[in-house]
Each structure stands twice: as structure tokens, then as C-alpha cells.
Amino acid sequence: MNALHIVGTVRLGGDFAPRDPEFYLESVKHIITEAGLTIVGSPTLHRFDETAFTLAVLLAESHVSMHTWYELGLVHLDVFTCGMTKDNSDAARQVFNRIASLFDPIMIEGRREIVRH
Secondary structure (H helix, E strand, C coil): CEEEEEEEEEEECCCCCCCCHHHHHHHHHHHHHHCCCCECCCCEEEECCCCCEEEEEEECCEEEEEEEEHHHCEEEEEEEEEECCCCCHHHHHHHHHHHHHCCCEEEEEEEEEEEEC
């Protein structure tokens, strides 16, 4: 088995203006499928108010999740992929980086890549 778990915190700029959570949901679904990963079931989007949300997407290869903390200028991001016959590590990195870029970050804090075989 090849598996890669990437976690990190997106630090937002002071002038960041959040979009409607539906924008992020649709963007994340597009990013995932463009990376060649397979969404299973329906993604879950939980709104806390007009802009703050938690998003979880189950994948045939594992999962993608994120939680916004706009009041702290943060978005926590978690991408995990695995496969018995295919190494999805590049797809995991692509998904993490492209989702993070949706928030125009000033930096990514505590990014860790955990490799499992």
C-alpha cells in the first residue's frame, strides 16, 4: 500500500475576503476530479454562519477535509490518499496545493507529509 497524509494550516492575509462556502465546495470537487481521484458519496458541507464552514469529501482513495477559522485568519486542511496498485502521492500534493491556493495564503503553517507503505 502507498499512502500519503498531508496536513497543514493556511494562514490568510489581512485583506482576505471569504467567498460563499458553495464556491469552495464546487472548487474542491473540481480539483479532486482533475487530480484523478474518485469522490464517493456526497461531500458534506456544514455552515457555521454566512462564510465559515467545515467541508469533508470521502474518496475511493481516502479523504479531503477542511475547517475555516476566519476569525483567526486560518484554514485547516487535511488530504489523505492511499492505493494498493497506484501511488496517489502526486495527486495528494496537487489537491492540497490547489485547495490552499483558493485562499490566497500568505503562508502554510505546520505542513506535514506522513508517508505510509
